Amino acid sequence: MFDSMLNKYNIVSESLNVECAMSFREKIHWVAFVGLLAGFGWYFLSYPWETANTRMGMMTSVWMLFPATIIFLVPMIAGSAYFAIRTPKEANLREDEREKLIHLKGTHAAYYPLVLGVWANIFAMINGLIYGWSVNILMATLVLAELVRVGAQLYYYRRGY
Amino acid sequence: MARLPFDNDIKTLRFLSDEMTQGDLGDKVGVTRQTIAAIEQGKYSPSLEVAFRIARVFGKPLEEVFRWAGD
Known part of the structure; x- marks a missing residue:
């Protein structure tokens, strides 16, 4: 009897399929990832590299940052608003211990390219x-x-995790 | 990925508690339903505090919810 109860429960569990559902934060991370690729992908592909070593090249960088930031920010804001409206309860949840651990691990991984980049700039x-x-x-x-x-x-x- | 050296009976205990959902348990414990799912599947090792909170929700001692399965 217990087995049949568990089997029934497994069917319930499968129908809910909650294991595979993305959390609010995971969805926002996907939007940020795609936004970054789109905004700064456009920036680096469109930048006039032949003028890079001049003062004008530097000013071009500064001016191109505005549209790049807009391309990055607009989907971020729209995505956050969309997912917050769809799942308001999840949007208001504080980070739990697993999410904090994921946050810290991600930040730790990002330290290495940051150091490499600073050294590349010095070089x-x-x-x-x-x-x-x-x-x-x-x-x-x-x-x-x-x-x-x-x-x-x-x-x-x-x-x- | 290496499995954790302990199992848990959270899925069964949820069923026996009026088919409590992962979301309901998460709300009671103070974590997301994705975290409960990760603990149930043995993908994430919860802190001692969360482990005790889960056991308290079911009214069981910790060792009836989590069992050491490693060497």
């Missing part, structure tokens, strides 16, 4: 690559570190 400056190169190497470092952070967190969310 580039010593070799005369300044202005736009400096800005772009630092920006690429930040974007890469963010992609590693968010990507690692997405991996840990799927793995369970």
Whole structure:
């Protein structure tokens, strides 16, 4: 009798399929990941690299940051609002211990590209690559570190911790 | 991924508690339903505090909810 009860329960569990459902934070991380790729993918592909080592190249970087930020932020805001409206209860939940652990692991993983990027920038400056190169190497470092952070967190969310 | 060296009976205990959902248990314990799912499947090792809170929800001692299964 107990077995049949458990079997029935398994059917209930499968129909709910709650194990596979993404949490609010995981969905937001996906939006951030895609937003980062879109916004800064456009930036690095569109940047006029032949002017990078001039003052104008540096100013171009600064001005191109505005549309890149908009491309990144608009889906982030829209996605957060959409998922918050769809699952308001989850949106208001505080991070629990597993999510805090995932958060810390992601941040830890992002430290390595950040250090590498700073060293790359120092190396580039010593070799005369300044202005736009400096800005772009630092920006690429930040974007890469963010992609590693968010990507690692997405991996840990799927793995369970 | 290496499995945790302990099993748990959370799924059975949920069933015996009026078919409590993972979300209901998560609300009572103070974690998300995804965390309860990860604990149930042996993917995540909860803190001692959360383990005790889960056991308290079912009115059982800790060792009736979690059992050591490693060497």
